[in-house]
Each structure stands twice: as C-alpha cells, then as structure tokens.
Amino acid sequence: MANGNNGPVNGHRQRKNKPPRYSAFSLFRHGLSHSDWPRVWRTHPLKQSYDVVIIGGGIHGLATAYYLATNHGIRDVAVLDKGYLGGGGSGRNTAILRSNYLTPEGVRFYDRSLQLYQHLAADLNFNVMFSQRGHLTLAHNDSSLRTMRWRAEVNKLQGVDSEVIDPTEIKKLVPFLDTSENVRYPILGALYHPPGGIIRHDAVVWGYARAADANGVHLHQNTEVTGIDTRGGRVTGVQTSRGRISTRVVVNCTAGWSTLISDMAGVDMPVTTSPLQAAVTEPVRPFLDTVVVSGTLHVYVSQTDRGELVFGASVDPFTSYSMRGSLEFAEGLAGHVLELMPAISKMRLLRQWAGLCDMTPDYSPIMGPTPVEGFYVDVGWGTYGFKAGPVSGEAMAACIAHQRPPKIIDAFGLDRFTSGQLVGEKGAAAVGH
Incomplete structure (x- = not known):
C-alpha cells in the first residue's frame, strides 16, 4: 500500500513528529494560566481523498491510526467521528483492564493489550494513569x-x-x-x-489522539458517515455530512452502530x-x-x-x-x-x-477483512472493548499494511460464523470485567 505523504510502506519507520515535551517550569507556568496552552490535536480541512479512512474516533479507531503511522509509515489517514473523540463507548466504560480470559486465543490477545498498556504512557508521552x-x-x-x-x-x-x-x-x-x-x-x-487494574479512559483517548495527530493523521470530529461507496466488490469512497472522500481502505471501528456502518458496505454482521x-x-x-x-x-x-x-x-x-x-x-x-x-x-x-455494547454469538470480537475488498472491521466488542484498544489498533494496522490478518487475530475473523470455529468467551466476558 502506498502512503500519500511518505512513499511506499517498507516496515517500521522512525516517526518524524513527536508530541511536545515540557520542562518542569513550563508545566508550572501552564498550570497558572490556560491562555497559552497548546491544542492537544489540530483541526484540518477535510481532504477529498485519503489512503485510509477510519470510522469511529474512540480508542480503537485512534489506536489503529496511531499504529498505522508509527509502525508502518502510513500517515495519510483520516479518523471520522460523528460527535467528539472518545464520546462513545471509550468515554462510557468503567476502564478496567485484565487478561484472565477463558480461551487460549482470548488470553493471548488481551495479555498483549495489557503489555502495551504497561508502557503506553512512555510511548505516547502522556500520563494515562494506569x-x-x-x-x-x-x-x-x-x-x-x-x-x-x-x-x-x-x-x-x-x-x-x-x-x-x-x-x-x-x-x-x-x-x-x-x-x-x-x-x-x-x-x-x-x-x-x-x-489487572484500572486506567483513565479519557487520558488514553487523548494520548492516542495527540500522538496520532503529531504523526500526520487527520482527526475529524462532528463528521458523520452517511454512506460507503463500493464498485466491483471493493471500496471506493465514503459519503459524510461534510462531503465525499475517495479512499480504497475503510475501517469500521464503531461501537453501538457497527451494524449500521457495515450495512452501508453491504456486509452483514451477527451482532x-x-x-x-x-x-x-x-x-x-x-x-x-x-x-x-x-x-x-x-x-x-x-x-x-x-x-x-x-x-x-x-x-x-x-x-x-x-x-x-x-x-x-x-x-x-x-x-x-x-x-x-x-x-x-x-x-x-x-x-x-x-x-452501547455490540454482542456477538460467541462473545468474541470480529476483526479483519470482509468480503468487500478494502472494507475492514474491528467490531463486536461487547462489554470488554476498552481493554483491547492497544492490541486491536496494533493488529488492525498490521492487517491493513500487509493486507492479511496477523496471527493474533486469526481466530476473530468474520468467516468463523460460517465455518463454526467459534471462540466461546461467555464464561469470562459476560460480566467478568
């Protein structure tokens, strides 16, 4: 996949822009007056095309954008949210983290997320209060x-x-x-x-948003997706309340409305x-x-x-x-x-x-590509999506960059509901926050 700003993707790259760092004196001065506080992320005009469009400005959408930029050099990315960043499930959960699930696939997946959370504050240069x-x-x-x-x-x-x-x-x-x-x-x-433990959910959202913005990602709030254009079985663009965007990759990272977004692309979700x-x-x-x-x-x-x-x-x-x-x-x-x-x-x-919680029949998420080429999903998170934010972003970014699911999310594909290879997590996910 080509990166609109920095040429073709060739593995991990050193990011050019980093979130600003402050001295102890400057932090003290900022605490006395809000007048010179910099914005956490910038506001950009909506471009007519992007390499990747991510629908949903919660932790999953922002983490996917961040890891696309930092791990794979894909920076021509737009994150769209019909409200404000973190205003959906990411701002309405109880922010409990753990990895003691029931299936081997689930345990490995959530444990990787917990590992990422442990050094997330240093990676994002933002105190997430874990x-x-x-x-x-x-x-x-x-x-x-x-x-x-x-x-x-x-x-x-x-x-x-x-x-x-x-x-x-x-x-x-x-x-x-x-x-x-x-x-x-x-x-x-x-x-x-x-x-296991707890974390500040708003701090995680702001940290990912600031770091994604510093790496060239465009964050668009109050931008509702009204349709997804397809032609010949593949994605060609996204219709929004602010105009049309041409793109060859769309990622559904919504919660609550995931089935409505997938329906726009002609993909049915068992949610x-x-x-x-x-x-x-x-x-x-x-x-x-x-x-x-x-x-x-x-x-x-x-x-x-x-x-x-x-x-x-x-x-x-x-x-x-x-x-x-x-x-x-x-x-x-x-x-x-x-x-x-x-x-x-x-x-x-x-x-x-x-x-709002999107529940799947086996209480495990749906991640990866769909029958519509270029349309990816990261949905069906039930009551446990915030725990999985970092690993989901990391895995979905790799899936998009390499055009195939990484091993850690192989078991969570949409096709498991037709093959019968379910990942039954009800015993550890129904109320086990």
Missing part, C-alpha cells in the same frame, strides 16, 4: 469455583499470572468484603489476577446491541485496592484515584440504542453491592450512565 492493582473474580458456588480453576490453568499455560485463592486470602486483599458463611451468597474463593449501565458514588478515602467482580451477582466495582466507587453490571436484558440510566438498575446494583460490602451502605450514589 493503576495495576489486581483483579478478583469471586466464586459463590461450586460451579463458579470450577470455572475459576479452569480459567486459572488456561491463563498459566499462556504465561499469565492468575490463581485461585481462598476466602482468608480474599479478606486480606479486600477487608471490607463480607467473607462470612452466614450470608446469602457466601464467597468460596476467587480468581486472583495481579496484573446485537444492548445498553450497559454503570454508576459512581461520592468520593471517600481509598479503601478498595483491587477490582472486585461477582458474576453471580452481576456486579463489578473499583475505586478511582479520586476516591469514587465505580460500579457496573451485565448488559440490559433487551436490545436498544438507549443510553439513559434506569431506577431499576440503580436499585438492583445497590442491593448486590451491599451483599458484598454491607459497610458502605451510607455512601451516596452521584450519577449513572449507559453505553
């Missing part, structure tokens, strides 16, 4: 405990730090958990995953969309050092660096594009959290919200 504090998935019955042991063994075979621990060890990690036996949902054990709600409390002194998940109670909770407790549950039991919270969710969530930690009953819930 807190690697550990991740606990609780087991309340014998069946759940067997699944945790199964996951632990799969994780260990893939070199991922993960083990099943007993209630005594759980109590040491999270003293506020009720690990007594005289409760409705006794805690029999947990899958403990030390590398359903459901809301996922979350909520946050008032800030209190830090007391929860790990991420806690209960699949039985359909709840997960973590504490931010500012002291708020962030809660989530499973997706709503219906398909919808609604992003409003509900009283039913808040009541059910509060009851389930108090089953685990009765001592926090006096904390006040400040707000709740919802995001």
Whole structure:
C-alpha cells in the first residue's frame, strides 16, 4: 500500500513528529494560566481523498491510526467521528483492564493489550494513569469455583499470572468484603489476577489522539458517515455530512452502530446491541485496592484515584440504542453491592450512565477483512472493548499494511460464523470485567 505523504510502506519507520515535551517550569507556568496552552490535536480541512479512512474516533479507531503511522509509515489517514473523540463507548466504560480470559486465543490477545498498556504512557508521552492493582473474580458456588480453576490453568499455560485463592486470602486483599458463611451468597474463593487494574479512559483517548495527530493523521470530529461507496466488490469512497472522500481502505471501528456502518458496505454482521449501565458514588478515602467482580451477582466495582466507587453490571436484558440510566438498575446494583460490602451502605450514589455494547454469538470480537475488498472491521466488542484498544489498533494496522490478518487475530475473523470455529468467551466476558 502506498502512503500519500511518505512513499511506499517498507516496515517500521522512525516517526518524524513527536508530541511536545515540557520542562518542569513550563508545566508550572501552564498550570497558572490556560491562555497559552497548546491544542492537544489540530483541526484540518477535510481532504477529498485519503489512503485510509477510519470510522469511529474512540480508542480503537485512534489506536489503529496511531499504529498505522508509527509502525508502518502510513500517515495519510483520516479518523471520522460523528460527535467528539472518545464520546462513545471509550468515554462510557468503567476502564478496567485484565487478561484472565477463558480461551487460549482470548488470553493471548488481551495479555498483549495489557503489555502495551504497561508502557503506553512512555510511548505516547502522556500520563494515562494506569493503576495495576489486581483483579478478583469471586466464586459463590461450586460451579463458579470450577470455572475459576479452569480459567486459572488456561491463563498459566499462556504465561499469565492468575490463581485461585481462598476466602482468608480474599479478606486480606479486600477487608471490607463480607467473607462470612452466614450470608446469602457466601464467597468460596476467587480468581486472583495481579496484573489487572484500572486506567483513565479519557487520558488514553487523548494520548492516542495527540500522538496520532503529531504523526500526520487527520482527526475529524462532528463528521458523520452517511454512506460507503463500493464498485466491483471493493471500496471506493465514503459519503459524510461534510462531503465525499475517495479512499480504497475503510475501517469500521464503531461501537453501538457497527451494524449500521457495515450495512452501508453491504456486509452483514451477527451482532446485537444492548445498553450497559454503570454508576459512581461520592468520593471517600481509598479503601478498595483491587477490582472486585461477582458474576453471580452481576456486579463489578473499583475505586478511582479520586476516591469514587465505580460500579457496573451485565448488559440490559433487551436490545436498544438507549443510553439513559434506569431506577431499576440503580436499585438492583445497590442491593448486590451491599451483599458484598454491607459497610458502605451510607455512601451516596452521584450519577449513572449507559453505553452501547455490540454482542456477538460467541462473545468474541470480529476483526479483519470482509468480503468487500478494502472494507475492514474491528467490531463486536461487547462489554470488554476498552481493554483491547492497544492490541486491536496494533493488529488492525498490521492487517491493513500487509493486507492479511496477523496471527493474533486469526481466530476473530468474520468467516468463523460460517465455518463454526467459534471462540466461546461467555464464561469470562459476560460480566467478568
């Protein structure tokens, strides 16, 4: 593939532009006055053609653009978002990171993402506030405990730090958990995953956006895609609310509307969309050092660096594009959290919200080329897309540059739904944030 600005692609290149660095004095001066703060990314006129057009300005779209530029020298790239960057699923998730999945394919994939997250702040020269504090998935019955042991063994075979621990060890990690036996949902054990943690989702989005912009990528907000042009079974362009763009490569990196975008190219997706709600409390002194998940109670909770407790549950039991919270969710969530930690009953819930989750039949994503030449997809992320942002961008960039899927995403192709080679991740992805 040719790069419109820098000639043909010939492997990794040293990027020409880097995000600006500041001295300690300049940072102090910027903190006193906002008047001379530089823009995080620039605004460009919409060109009539690009080598690559990426639809979706969340973490997946921005990471794909960044790695296209830095790893493969493809800089004539446009990222289009109908709203603002990070305004979709990337700004509505609970920002929990882990790699303790159930299938070997899933474990390898998410572990690579966790490795990229570990040095992402240095790579982007932007503090993404990654807190690697550990991740606990609780087991309340014998069946759940067997699944945790199964996951632990799969994780260990893939070199991922993960083990099943007993209630005594759980109590040491999270003293506020009720690990007594005289409760409705006794805690029999947990899958403990030390590398897991939380991150600031907006910082990740801004870091990727700034670094992509510094490498020549054009970021276009408030630019809605209204159609995808094809001729002879291949992509020729994109219709937008600001005019037409000629291109030979289009990447669908949307969440919630992924089926609508794919339909524009004539590609059917086995995806359903459901809301996922979350909520946050008032800030209190830090007391929860790990991420806690209960699949039985359909709840997960973590504490931010500012002291708020962030809660989530499973997706709503219906398909919808609604992003409003509900009283039913808040009541059910509060009851389930108090089953685990009765001592926090006096904390006040400040707000709740919802995001859209694209669910596939096997709870694994759909990545790679499609029957329409030049049309690529990175969709179907369910409740776990933010964890996969870096590795998805890296893999999709390689897929586009080399015109074939890299091994790490071979199992996630669209054709698996016709061949029957599914990647069943429900046991680790349904509520296992």
